[in-house]
Amino acid sequence: MDEFRGRVITQDDVEIFRGHLSQYKMHQLGIFNEYFREDLAYIVETVDTLSILRELSFRGIVTVEHYQAIKKQCGASVFAEMLVEDIYASGRDAVLGFWESLYFLQNDYPHPNLLGALDELTQTGETLEQKILLDLHGHDLPEQLKACQMEHKQYLLEKTQNLEEHTVPGTSQKPQRFHISERYLDLIVASGHHFRERTQHEVIETGGKHEHYLQKVHSNLERIAPNRLFRWCHRLRCTPHAVIVCGVPGVGKTTLMQKFVYDWIAGELYQRFAFVFFFKFRTLNTKEEVSLQKIILDEYPHLHKNLSEILQDPQKLLFIFDGLDESAHQMDFQSSELCASPHSLRHLNVIVVSLVSQSLLKGCSVLITSRPTRLASIDTKVFPRVCEIMGFFPRQREMYFQHFFGNQDIAKKAFHYVRENGMLYTFCYIPSYCWIICTVLSMCFKDTKKIVQLLPKTVTQLFVVYVSNILSNHSQDLDRAKELLTSIGWMAEHGVMNHNLEFEEGDLATFHVTFSSKLLSSFMVESAHSQGVTYSFFHLTIQEFLAALVHYLDYSAERLKEAVEKAQAFEDGRGEIFIRFISGLSDSSTRSLLKPYLGDLSSEASRDVITLLKDMTRSVTTHEDDGVDKRKTLNIYACLSESRNKALVSDTIGNNTIFEFSEFHLAPLDCTVLAFILESYQEVERLDLDACFIQTEGLERLAPMLHKIKDLSLSQNNLKNEDMPIIYSIVTHSECQIQKLSLRENGLTEECCGQLAWAINENTSLRDLDLSKNKLAGEDFYQLLTVLSKPTCRIECLGLMEIKLTPEYAPSLCSLTNNAQLTHLNLSYNFLSDTGSSHIKDLIVASPSLKEIRLGTNDFSEEVLADLRRMQTHHPGVNIEI
Structure with missing residues (x-):
């Protein structure tokens, strides 16, 4: 900050x-x-x-x-x-x-x-x-323009007032339409330029940032509600005229724009704009040399009579361009090739850049959406505000489940299942993932006999169940199912390896895919544009799953090895989920769910993947300080987690029981992965999670395994009083092996002292406890001090540095002399001052086992400091650091 x-x-x-x-x-x-x-x-x-x-x-x-x-x-x-x-x-x-x-x-x-x-x-x-x-x-417009505005709003209303929700794939149900105010849920939008040098799959990385943003109080991410997109920007001291909103596939960029326009129509948002023009880059791809006026009239012919007058007041206009990543035109926002007239014929990219740079219609506002990966390749400095959609809050995830299922009991049961599954829950920040997860769970809860077998535990299993249920609804096509999935699988794999999300009819012909199949329409959607027809998968992750599955349907050792090596080589991390699916399908119990529909999947592919996982795991260590190496380690751990192969973990990681991740951001998904790795050990020597920003959800994911760590460091994770029940459950576990615990520099206050005291009182293994740099001073601190001062307390090293202690606590600190085990005590950076110094001296003299006490920066006068130095001479057995 x-x-x-x-x-x-x-x-x-x-x-x-x-x-x-x-x-x-x-x-x-x-x-x-x-x-x-x-x-x-x-x-x-x-x-x-x-x-x-x-x-x-x-x-x-x-x-x-x-x-x-x-x-x-x-x-x-x-x-x-x-x-x-x-x-x-x-x-x-x-x-x-x-x-x-x-x-x-x-x-x-x-x-x-x-x-x-x-x-x-x-x-x-x-x-x-x-x-x-x-x-x-809004503005007071002339009657003619006011009537034109009403007509324009009515036209946009018909396009924006309804949301369409997909039905379960493979069924005969028609898509349901809902009024946008009934189903729209607010999305987190955060400001910041975070698009350079992405080293993770954008869905995974943004999921981690999302959780970090939700939990971290002093986050440098600014929450931007839709009504703040064009409000004052305090960083640049200006009202922005051009804004970019980016987000990963399926996170709701287009839906957010739809709601933005709908709210403008309803008079609830930005009436400073008399006219809003909404375009999709995908529909503009065929336009070569064209004027801004023609672009507007092609989309909004009803504005023909009034457009010239409308364009005379640019400050009253907002242009929205959705889906920059789908544009076939390269955008150079630093280009000097600009146009100044809305009547000039120019390439589309020149017109868009000219609007943003204000050489065209100076004073107008521009709002553009894009995937983060596209922004990584362009210069966005010309945009005063760059935002990223981070997805759903936890409460909104729960609301989505309630809307989807309708039945509150089933909704609660489904959400509870996902909430307890770290893998699935983390991905729920993306609305389209929520839909996939709810769709799969709705299928599972219908079949109460098979519910335990069908409920997915990993992301791979989620998509296996998704595909198996589609196939079960197409029993008449099962004879050709394997052939069809092989064809679209190779096309999907080609797309993943070449960053291609849309396919033309020529692509389908190349891979022998016939779109007329009803089964195919369960995986892909057809989009008609003025330039032709394109096909895309319902979601990028479905494409990635089918790209992995094809290697088990049509096995080739050479192609498998080549695909994994190529996916690993992508610097932007876009191959990560593909590799995780490849790894997850190596588990025979996961593959068995597809056997009734596709027959036996290749066991040779499974053996090859396990060999690859062994090689990948042995190539990394957990001792590297370099962040890239830690990320690589966690990505491989994620693959092991998807494989559910604990024997492989112990075989490849072996006796290494020291895990160092300090100063490396661990998303909740990373914590779930790490918990799986820790589960393979009886005990772990050390786990360093200092400054990993794990916070509540990450701590929850790790908690079942943390009792087996001998040296556990959780410093600088912004843990709060609300997290103390989790810490309590770890420290009081019947098999707790923790000897050293650091909770240094978190957000703990006096309110947690009572529960912490109970935990220490019940624990028998803890010897070293660091609570420094938490605001523990207060009435409840005395409860903690009472337990730490018991003759039965086993704490030997106690850190109470910078916890806001004032002179009034000094007499009670003397009670620590009752703890015969206490050898090291840190009270530095408090406010004990001269008033409390006599009690501290008594503590030093009376402590039976104290070897070191730190008292620096406690507002002591020179006289008191001199006395403490003299005490050092008379008590050489105690090292007094001042």
Whole structure:
């Protein structure tokens, strides 16, 4: 977060800020409150609860205990919304005090959403009210243009008001249509330029970033709601005119744009734009030399009479271009080849670049969507705001299941199953993956006799069940099923290896694929364009699965080895899921699910893959500090996890029981993979997860295996009080072998001390505990200190550095002399000061086994420091570090 830190905010700065706000009347503050409502609720939910409540209490606005109780009872989201509502209802002074508190808190919590709101309020305050009202009510247009606008909105309404949901493949059910307001679920959109040098499959990488973003309080990812895409950008101090929204396949880019346009039509979003033009790059591919005017009229012929007048006010126009990755035209946004007139004939790429660079229709706004991999190859500096769709929040995943199943009992049962399965749950951040998973589970729950056998445990098994159920619905085509899947499998593999997601009729002919087959239509969709017909798989991962499956349907040792080597060589990581599917299909129980429909799949392919996995595993170590090597290690571990082959793990990894992943971001999926590896061992010497950002979900995935680690380091993972039940379950496990545990520099506070005390009291193995750099000071800290001071306590090394201890704790610290095992104690970087120094001296003198105590930076005077140095002379058995 250092990139967001400015100068330290002083009380004088706060007074100036309050003076700035005081110029506004209550009705204006109400307009601002409504405008920033989502931001404020999100900020309150994100910032440390106790810190914000204490600031508000200091200003006499709220009672800390009351709102803490609300949060415990209702959860963080409800608490945040309620606090914002209550403050506004409390009147002008409360509203000013709330903003004042937020302004002061940016010292310790420089979250980009907080900085952005404060910056927009102070930098644009004089015109902000006008901008808000313009977005609410729009421009006052001449009657002719107003009628034209209504016609245009009606035209777009017919195209955007409904969402179509696929039905279970292979059935005769027709796709269902729903009003977009019934089924649309909000997606996380985060700002940032994160598209260079991708070394992972984009679905996996973004899944990891997604979880990191959700959990990490001091994230440098700024949450951007749709109504903030064209709002003030505090990084560049401007209102952006050009925005890119990117996202992996299936994450909902097009749906987000559809909802954006629908909300504009309904008057709920950006009425500053009198006209919105929505295009898809895929439909523009045939256009060579063309004018902007013709592009618009080809899509919106009803604008013919008024287009010239419409284009005279560019600042009232928004152009949306969906699917840059599907464009056949190369976009160079730094190009000097530009056009200035909407009537000029130019190549499509020149027109788009000219709109973005403002040489064409200066003042207009442009919104473009793309896959991240396409953005990695272009210069996006000309875009003031670059965002990435991260997918569903956990709550939205659950809502999706409820919508899909309708039956609440089945929805809960299905979601619980997925929630307990780290592999499947992580992929649920992508809406289209949610659909695939729900589709498979709906098939499983229909057959109660086979439910245990059918429920997938890995991503490979998910797609095996998906395919087997399609085949079961096409019993009349089973004679040709293997032949057809072989043909489309080789076409899919060709596409994966050559980064091809769309296929033309010539491609189908080359691979002997006949699209007239009903079975084929369960895997691929036909799209008609003005330039012809193209075919694509329902989802990229279906293509990747079929590309892997074909090697078991039509085995060739040479082609298999070549495919794996080529997939491994892709620097952007796009071959990873393909290799995981290849690995997962090596498991005979996984392949057996397809046997009734496709016969025996190649056991020779399985043996070859296991040999390849052995070679891959032996080629990496877990001791490398280089991030690329750690990623490579985890990718291979993921393949082992998909294979479900524990014997292979012990055979290839062998006696290596030291796992080092410090300062390497582990996504929850990585944690699930690592848990599978750890499961193959009776005990593990060391697991270093310092600064891996594993947080709640990652910790949950690892928890069942962590009791067998002798030396476990979980420092700098932003673990919270809410995570203490998981830590408790690990430390109190009946077979716990943990001797050394580091929880250093997390987000733990006094609230967790009670449960931590119980855990230590029940544990018999722990000898070294580091709790440094957590805010543990408070009433509940005494419970922890009581347990640590028991004669039966086995803790030998105790880290309590920088936990906010003040002189009042010094007398109680003396009780640690009762712990006859304590040899090393770190109390440095606290606030014990001279007032507490006498008790610390007593602690040193009376401790029966103390060998080292660290007391540096405790606000001691020179006189006290001199006394401590003299004590060192008289007590040579204790090393006193000051």
